[in-house]
Structure formats: structure tokens, C-alpha cells
Amino acid sequence: MSLPRIAIDHPPWLDAAADWELRLPAGEARMRWVIGLVREQVRQGTGGPFAAAVFEADSGRLVGVGLNRVVPLNNCCLHAEVLAIMTAQARLGRYSLGLEGMPAHELVTSCDPCAMCVGAAFWSGVKRVVAGADRDDAMALGFDEGPVFPETFAYLAERGVEVERGVCRAESAAVLREYVERGGEIYNG
Amino acid sequence: MSLPRIAIDHPPWLDAAADWELRLPAGEARMRWVIGLVREQVRQGTGGPFAAAVFEADSGRLVGVGLNRVVPLNNCCLHAEVLAIMTAQARLGRYSLGLEGMPAHELVTSCDPCAMCVGAAFWSGVKRVVAGADRDDAMALGFDEGPVFPETFAYLAERGVEVERGVCRAESAAVLREYVERGGEIYNG
Numbered sequence: 001m002s003l004p005r006i007a008i009d010h011p012p013w014l015d016a017a018a019d020w021e022l023r024l025p026a027g028e029a030r031m032r033w034v035i036g037l038v039r040e041q042v043r044q045g046t047g048g049p050f051a052a053a054v055f056e057a058d059s060g061r062l063v064g065v066g067l068n069r070v071v072p073l074n075n076c077c078l079h080a081e082v083l084a085i086m087t088a089q090a091r092l093g094r095y096s097l098g099l100e101g102m103p104a105h106e107l108v109t110s111c112d113p114c115a116m117c118v119g120a121a122f123w124s125g126v127k128r129v130v131a132g133a134d135r136d137d138a139m140a141l142g143f144d145e146g147p148v149f150p151e152t153f154a155y156l157a158e159r160g161v162e163v164e165r166g167v168c169r170a171e172s173a174a175v176l177r178e179y180v181e182r183g184g185e186i187y188n189g
Numbered sequence: 190m191s192l193p194r195i196a197i198d199h200p201p202w203l204d205a206a207a208d209w210e211l212r213l214p215a216g217e218a219r220m221r222w223v224i225g226l227v228r229e230q231v232r233q234g235t236g237g238p239f240a241a242a243v244f245e246a247d248s249g250r251l252v253g254v255g256l257n258r259v260v261p262l263n264n265c266c267l268h269a270e271v272l273a274i275m276t277a278q279a280r281l282g283r284y285s286l287g288l289e290g291m292p293a294h295e296l297v298t299s300c301d302p303c304a305m306c307v308g309a310a311f312w313s314g315v316k317r318v319v320a321g322a323d324r325d326d327a328m329a330l331g332f333d334e335g336p337v338f339p340e341t342f343a344y345l346a347e348r349g350v351e352v353e354r355g356v357c358r359a360e361s362a363a364v365l366r367e368y369v370e371r372g373g374e375i376y377n378g
Contacts, residue, residue, distance in 0.1 A: 003204055003254075004279040006272075008195045015192055065192075074284045075275055076312040082266050083195075090193040095263045098378050115341075116308025122335045123265040123305060125378040146311045147344035152304075155336035161378075189287050189314040189350075 007073055010083065011046035014067065020091075022062040030055055030108045031132050031168045035175060038110045041067050042179045048187070049179035052080040052109040054088040054097065057128060063097070063105060064088025071185050081109050081117035085124040098125025106130060110172045111138050112165060115146030122156055129156075129163045132172035141176055142186040196262055199272065200235035203256065209280075211251040219244055219297045220321050220357045224364060227299045230256050231368045237376070238368035241269035241298040243277040243286065246317060252286070252294060253277025260374050270298050270306035274313040287314025295319060299361045300327050301354060304335030311345055318345075318352045321361035330365055331375040 017040060024030045030053070037051035048068035055062055066083025070076055084107065088097055097105040106128035107121050112135040121129050135145050153163045180186070206229065213219045219242070226240035237257030244251055255272025259265055273296065277286060286294040295317035296310050301324040310318050324334050342352045369375070 002209075003199050004276060006197045006275045006279050008197055010192050020191075070284050074282050075278050076284050076314070077266070077271050077275055077309050086195045086264055086266055087193060089264050090195050093263050095259050095265050095376055096378050114308055114312075116305050116312060119303055119305025119308055119335045120266050122333075123303075123378045125265070144311075144348070146308045147338075147341040149336075149338065149340060151338060152336040159333070187284055189285055189312045189348075 006075070008078065008083070008086070009069070009073070011041065011044060011067060013040065013044055013046070014065065018062065018065060020062055023060040024055065024062070025060055026057070028168055030060070031130060032171070034108050034110050035132060035168060035172050037065070037067060038172070038175045042175055042182065042184065047072050049176050049184060050080040050109070050111050052084040052107060054084050054105055054107055054126065057104040057106045059103070064091065070187055076189065077116065079114065079117050081107060081113055082120050085120055096125035098127065104128070111176070112145065115148050118148055118152055118156070122161060127161060129161065130167055131163070131165045132168050133176055134166060134169055134173070137169070137173040137176055141180055142188070144188050195264070197267065197272070197275070198258070198262070200230065200233060200256060202229065202233055202235070203254065207251060207254060209251055212249040213244065213251070214249055215246070217357055219249070220319060221360070223297050223299050224321060224357060224361050226254070226256060227361065227364045231364055231371065231373065236261050238365050238373060239269040239298070239300050241273040241296060243273050243294050243296055243315065246293040246295045248292070253280065259376055265378065266305065268303065268306050270296060270302055271309050274309055285314035287316065293317070300365070301334065304337050307337055307341055307345070311350060316350060318350065319356055320352070320354045321357050322365055323355060323358055323362070326358070326362040326365055330369055331377070333377050
């Protein structure tokens with residue numbers, strides 16, 4: 001069997017867009033920074049209209065970042081949240097961000113996580129997920145976000161993972177619409 | 190920002206274990222082949238006790254294969270199903286296995302898919318998911334499979350993705366237990 005190379009990379013412009021010394025206060029500042037990445041992604045045409053980042057919850061230090069790369073890399077698993085988690089874990093060399101002795105981490109995502117990304121966030125070890133645009137905003141454009149229910153978030157909460165939704169929702173939803181206006185591809189299974 | 194390299198690879202022994210000319214009849218034959226991969230993984234110590242493969246549903250042709258690589262690669266997203274889907278999509282150069290003109294594909298996984306992998310299967314474009322060991326078998330060992338409910342599978346069914354569970358369950362669950370007996374790591378978020 002000749003196993004194919006699975007390419008996982010970020011858009012080249014991301015390398016210049018931020019730095020690991022970045023520290024942002026909790027709340028809207030982190031979300032606005034993430035939405036700025038989506039805006040750049042939409043303008044550069046480097047993938048779907050979603051971005052995410054992992055921060056240390058208290059210090060606000062940037063730990064990981066990811067942009068949706070489904071269409072450019074022909075890989076349905078490369079959602080922004082997955083890439084942000086993979087990047088954070090690659091930098092720290094750990095398979096979880098919630099291991100003993102580690103500071104609490106949060107995942108900030110420009111849109112409600114789809115079914116896959118809720119699961120990825122749960123495995124990732126973050127203690128908090130902060131989402132921007134609503135699931136309904138993505139569904140309205142034709143992205144099917146999959147089986148996520150109120151009890152999904154309750155399951156996470158029972159295990160110590162909080163989810164806060166609707167942070168800068170209108171701002172993030174506006175960028176989703178800009179993607180469609182520019183002719184961005186709506187991909188689904 | 191210096192973005193880290195995200196390594197995604199299969200265990201070296203997998204290259205010799207199967208070939209893309211393989212064709213297997215539907216049902217238990219495909220599952221037994223997948224369970225054989227888990228057994229080898231457990232003996233070689235190359236990752237968690239889970240394997241998955243993508244087949245063309247009718248012809249039985251092998252299209253993708255994946256093994257759990259969470260602990261060796263420090264990446265919580267590298268479940269067997271995710272790697273099988275990524276491998277299939279990389280080989281075909283498509284972000285979905287369900288695009289117009291493509292034959293129906295099925296994902297055969299040695300254990301009920303966790304919350305992340307249900308979502309990944311949904312995005313992947315497969316028309317069918319066949320699972321071996323039960324979610325309860327994995328949970329009994331300490332793996333927290335995340336928020337998957339009866340309505341999760343109903344959601345998939347409504348959108349044309351069937352899920353068949355419990356195929357060769359006892360055989361697959363036995364390999365899960367062998368992993369624990371050999372001191373395999375139980376990872377969680």
C-alpha cells in the first residue's frame with residue numbers, strides 16, 4: 001500500500017498575521033481578533049469563512065490558531081477549530097490542553113462549532129468554548145452543521161467545559177455573508 | 190508567527206499490511222479486516238486501540254484506512270475514522286466522498302464513533318457507517334466518547350447516512366481489553 005501524504009497547512013499569509021507573544025483580554029477582544037482572521041481569509045480566498053484560536057484563559061496568551069482549509073486542501077476535517085487545536089497541541093507537544101499542571105485554555109471560534117468540532121473541543125482539553133456567529137447563521141448559508149443539540153452542551157458542562165455563544169455574533173455573521181457574496185463555495189458531505 | 194509543522198502519519202507497518210487492490214464483500218469481512226488492524230496496532234504499540242477504513246460500498250474496494258494516533262503524535266483529533274477519511278480524500282483529491290458521480294462509500298470503524306468522528310463521518314460524504322465495539326465498551330475502559338445520543342444517528346439517517354452498529358462487537362471489544370491489559374494509555378481531554 002502506498003499511503004498518500006496528508007497535507008495540513010495554514011494559508012501563507014497567516015504566518016505574518018499574528019505572533020505567539022500576543023496577549024488579549026478575555027471576551028470580545030479575543031473574538032474580534034479571530035473575526036479579523038476570517039475577514040482576511042475571505043478576502044484572500046484561502047478557505048471557508050471560519051477561524052478559531054486557542055488562548056490561555058487567564059493570561060490571554062495566544063497558543064494556537066486555525067483557519068478552515070476544507071476546499072483548498074480537499075479535506076473535510078480541516079475546520080478552523082480542528083486546526084487551532086492541532087496547532088496548539090503541536091506547539092506544546094501534548095495531546096490535551098487540560099493535563100495536570102497546565103493552565104486553563106479556551107477555544108474562541110468565529111461560529112458555533114459543528115458536530116465534529118464540538119467533539120474535537122471536548123477531546124482537546126480546553127475548559128471553555130466561546131463562539132461568535134450562530135449555528136443558524138451558517139445553516140442559512142447552506143452549511144449543514146450536523147447533530148448538535150442543547151443536550152450536547154449540557155454534556156460538556158457536566159464535564160467541566162463551558163460554552164458561551166453569540167459573542168460578536170452580528171459581526172461574525174456579516175463576514176459569513178461576505179464570503180457568499182464573493183462566490184465562496186458552500187461545501188457539504 | 191512561526192507555525193509549527195503538524196505531523197499526520199500512519200504507523201510504518203501499515204504500509205505493508207494492505208493494498209489498494211483489496212476488495213472485500215459487505216458485512217463482517219470488512220469489519221474483521223479492520224479489527225485485524227487494531228490487533229496489529231495493539232501488538233506494535235503504535236497508538237490507541239481503534240482502526241477504521243473507507244470502502245466503496247458496492248465493489249468493496251479499499252479507499253482509505255486509518256489508525257488512532259492520538260498519543261504517539263500528541264494530537265487529540267487523530268482518531269482512526271478521521272485518518273481513514275483524510276486518507277480516502279487525499280487519494281481521491283476531493284473534500285467529500287459523496288460528490289456527484291462518485292460511487293457510494295462506507296466507513297467501517299472498529300468501535301462506535303465518538304462525537305467528533307460522528308461529525309467527521311457526516312461531513313465526509315459516506316453513505317453508511319458500520320461500527321464494531323459499542324460506545325459502552327470504550328466508556329468502560331475510561332475513554333469518554335462525548336455527546337452522542339440516539340437523535341444523533343436519527344439526524345444522520347434523515348440526511349441519507351445510515352449507521353449500523355454492533356458488527357463483530359465481541360471480537361472488537363476483546364482487542365480493546367487487550368490494549369488495557371498491555372498497559373495502553375487511556376487518554377481524555
